[in-house]
Amino acid sequence: MLSFILRRLGTMALTMLCLTLIVFFLINLGPNLKKLAISQTEMHTSAEQLESWLVNHGYRQNFFVRYGQWLGVLPKQPITDPATGKPAQRFSFCNDPLVPTFSGVLQGDFGCSTKFKTTVASKLFPALGATGLLMFWVLALMVPISLLIGILAGMREGSRTDRTLSVASIASTATPEYVSGVIFTVIFASWLGWLNGSAASASQGLTFYNFTLPVMTLAIYGIGYIARMTRASMVEVMTQQYIRTARLKGLSFGSVVVKHALRNALIAPFTVIMLQFPWLLTGVVIVEVMFRYQGFGYTLVEAAGNNDIDLLLGCSLVSVFIVLITQLISDVGYAFLNPRIRVQ
Amino acid sequence: MQTEYINAFDIIVGVLWRFWPVWIALILVMGASFTYKKRLGLYGQLFDSGVGIAGVFICLFWLFTAIFASTISPFDPLAQVSVMKDTLPGAIEPTSKLIYYFGGDKLARDVFSRMVYGSQIVLIIAPAATGFALMVGITLGLPAGYYGGKIDTLLSFLANLVLAFPVILLFYLLVTPGIMDTPIPYAMAGLFFLFPIIFFSVLFWTRFKNRPDRLYILLGITLVVGGWIYVGLVFDKDPLHIVHIDPNQLNIFVAVVFASSPGVFRIVRGLTMDIKTRDYVAAAQTRGESPWYIMLWEILPNARGPLIVDACLRIGYTTILLGTLGYFGLGLAPESPDWGTAIKDASRLLRSFIHPALPPTIALMSFVLGLNLLADSLREQSMKD
Numbered sequence: 187m188l189s190f191i192l193r194r195l196g197t198m199a200l201t202m203l204c205l206t207l208i209v210f211f212l213i214n215l216g217p218n219l220k221k222l223a224i225s226q227t228e229m230h231t232s233a234e235q236l237e238s239w240l241v242n243h244g245y246r247q248n249f250f251v252r253y254g255q256w257l258g259v260l261p262k263q264p265i266t267d268p269a270t271g272k273p274a275q276r277f278s279f280c281n282d283p284l285v286p287t288f289s290g291v292l293q294g295d296f297g298c299s300t301k302f303k304t305t306v307a308s309k310l311f312p313a314l315g316a317t318g319l320l321m322f323w324v325l326a327l328m329v330p331i332s333l334l335i336g337i338l339a340g341m342r343e344g345s346r347t348d349r350t351l352s353v354a355s356i357a358s359t360a361t362p363e364y365v366s367g368v369i370f371t372v373i374f375a376s377w378l379g380w381l382n383g384s385a386a387s388a389s390q391g392l393t394f395y396n397f398t399l400p401v402m403t404l405a406i407y408g409i410g411y412i413a414r415m416t417r418a419s420m421v422e423v424m425t426q427q428y429i430r431t432a433r434l435k436g437l438s439f440g441s442v443v444v445k446h447a448l449r450n451a452l453i454a455p456f457t458v459i460m461l462q463f464p465w466l467l468t469g470v471v472i473v474e475v476m477f478r479y480q481g482f483g484y485t486l487v488e489a490a491g492n493n494d495i496d497l498l499l500g501c502s503l504v505s506v507f508i509v510l511i512t513q514l515i516s517d518v519g520y521a522f523l524n525p526r527i528r529v530q
Numbered sequence: 531m532q533t534e535y536i537n538a539f540d541i542i543v544g545v546l547w548r549f550w551p552v553w554i555a556l557i558l559v560m561g562a563s564f565t566y567k568k569r570l571g572l573y574g575q576l577f578d579s580g581v582g583i584a585g586v587f588i589c590l591f592w593l594f595t596a597i598f599a600s601t602i603s604p605f606d607p608l609a610q611v612s613v614m615k616d617t618l619p620g621a622i623e624p625t626s627k628l629i630y631y632f633g634g635d636k637l638a639r640d641v642f643s644r645m646v647y648g649s650q651i652v653l654i655i656a657p658a659a660t661g662f663a664l665m666v667g668i669t670l671g672l673p674a675g676y677y678g679g680k681i682d683t684l685l686s687f688l689a690n691l692v693l694a695f696p697v698i699l700l701f702y703l704l705v706t707p708g709i710m711d712t713p714i715p716y717a718m719a720g721l722f723f724l725f726p727i728i729f730f731s732v733l734f735w736t737r738f739k740n741r742p743d744r745l746y747i748l749l750g751i752t753l754v755v756g757g758w759i760y761v762g763l764v765f766d767k768d769p770l771h772i773v774h775i776d777p778n779q780l781n782i783f784v785a786v787v788f789a790s791s792p793g794v795f796r797i798v799r800g801l802t803m804d805i806k807t808r809d810y811v812a813a814a815q816t817r818g819e820s821p822w823y824i825m826l827w828e829i830l831p832n833a834r835g836p837l838i839v840d841a842c843l844r845i846g847y848t849t850i851l852l853g854t855l856g857y858f859g860l861g862l863a864p865e866s867p868d869w870g871t872a873i874k875d876a877s878r879l880l881r882s883f884i885h886p887a888l889p890p891t892i893a894l895m896s897f898v899l900g901l902n903l904l905a906d907s908l909r910e911q912s913m914k915d
Contacts, residue, residue: 353903467698
């Protein structure tokens with residue numbers, strides 16, 4: 187088991203290295219750098235000035251040297267001030283070192299956000315905290331509801347409850363966040379006026395009024411999928427021999443479901459819930475933009491829209507990390523929950 | 531000048547009336563399918579359940595809407611009639627006396643016509659991109675599952691690499707205006723669009739190796755048609771000027787194929803690993819068939835059930851992805867009538883007007899719902915066998 191986890195962690199590190207290299211390459215394409223230079227300099231700058239800004243701020247160094255610097259395996263060089271010829275900070279708002287130092291991701295320095303004029307860490311981690319809060323409420327809503335729907339539907343396959351709930355969960359998987367968000371806003375904010383159509387005030391304080399719509403919108407897409415998987419797993423368990431035995435020895439249907447079926451039927455949904463995180467990540471971006479909630483997704487969109495290189499790299503590192511770690515947890519957890527796999 | 535309105539009942543009747551070519555086509559197709567459903571195989575079995583009928587109905591409805599879009603929609607989806615700005619549903623356009631059934635949006639365009647034309651964009655890109663993703667996934671997934679070993683490790687690593695990207699980040703990196711100045715989208719298009727040609731060539735080659743009369747005709751057709759479409763799509767140099775795709779649409783297309791082919795790859799690989807242990811594969815190996823013959827003519831036909839179901843779900847998922855792209859304003863032109871862009875435009879103004887937001891959302895939702903119902907019903911039917 188330990189060697190399995192270690193091997194997986196090794197693959198994970200390799201994947202992250204490859205992915206960050208790809209992201210680094212794509213962000214540093216010529217047109218993107220030009221866009222960055224234009225947004226960072228005054229209006230109406232000539233092409234030469236843009237170029238000299240890029241050279242000055244170290245964007246024209248060798249690609250691999252810059253990747254190494256970002257990673258922290260090569261020392262970051264201070265830039266030379268063109269006026270005085272002395273070493274200067276690349277961006278004054280980030281406290282870049284004045285002497286060459288190893289200061290990259292491996293040392294815990296995520297770089298400098300050109301859009302928000304601050305360090306990436308001071309922007310990214312509060313945003314992650316805000317998104318964590320959102321995720322917590324989404325999971326707290328999504329997991330019990332979807333498991334309940336799945337169990338009720340899978341308990342008696344083919345019954346009317348099953349058909350109704352199945353069609354409802356199919357409908358929910360057909361409703362992406364930007365559709366349900368619009369529909370919920372129309373119903374609950376515009377017509378009924380019960381809830382706030384914007385979560386911008388949620389960063390000051392969460393209330394039921396400003397936070398329900400984002401949570402609902404984000405949960406609805408996942409509910410259907412998890413419920414379908416739970417149903418499938420429940421249906422399979424209910425046809426097993428030991429369920430029939432339990433029924434035949436005279437146990438009531440309810441007690442068979444709760445005591446015998448549930449434990450075995452809930453192994454598969456665990457994996458599914460864990461693998462939902464990559465999807466939730468996309469949903470978070472849509473919902474945070476739609477309801478103006480200042481979290482991770484909002485930061486990602488701002489970073490991508492303004493070609494904020496270090497911030498976008500930080501965002502991708504975080505999101506790739508989340509995806510990979512949830513995959514790992516789901517594999518390890520599955521083996522842990524299912525004794526048959528553990529023995530092998 | 532005061533805009534005149536028709537009442538809600540007239541709106542409903544009017545909208546239903548505008549769809550008349552769709553109803554006629556639906557009656558013809560559904561009627562024919564019902565009559566001959568015993569002879570139609572898997573498709574015919576769909577008509578045995580309510581869910582299946584609903585799925586087929588919704589999908590065909592949008593298909594015919596896309597085909598007859600120019601007849602159904604009363605206005606040009608891009609035309610702006612300034613007096614109709616932000617009008618409510620049922621407003622009468624003063625010059626032509628035609629009706630803005632679902633009202634006008636903030637740029638005074640007809641919401642109804644835009645919804646109808648939006649179906650065209652979705653119904654062209656989503657199935658085509660899914661088709662290409664299937665080709666890529668199958669062509670790579672079969673050898674990975676069949677041979678295993680190093681080739682499997684490498685391809686699975688690459689697939690997991692793409693799957694570890696959150697979709698939205700991938701799109702922000704791949705579908706930007708800047709990337710059109712670099713050769714990356716064209717290189718990726720060149721790579722992906724090769725797969726169908728390779729797939730069909732190998733398919734025919736393995737089957738008709740010893741029958742040159744059939745082989746040369748089929749290979750010739752594949753190479754000529756495939757090469758023609760390839761030149762038209764990748765280099766935009768179709769000599770007959772029929773196959774053409776806008777650079778930004780090509781970019782979207784490539785990004786969507788890129789995002790969804792690893793999923794197909796995983797499914798095909800899993801199915802292949804399962805099926806290759808069957809007796810008929812062993813029999814073919816004993817006969818001395820080549821590995822690619824076994825993969826394409828023994829394993830693939832037996833994996834078709836799950837693949838068809840997955841393809842249905844995947845078209846729906848691709849529709850959602852296209853909507854996401856539109857919602858973030860990536861790739862598609864800002865005035866494009868596709869549903870995602872329309873939802874983006876309308877959702878910013880929800881506080882003042884809700885009517886431009888509802889038609890595209892309901893359209894997108896119903897189309898994906900139709901595909902999901904279809905997939906669900908197909909899965910049930912194929913499980914019965």
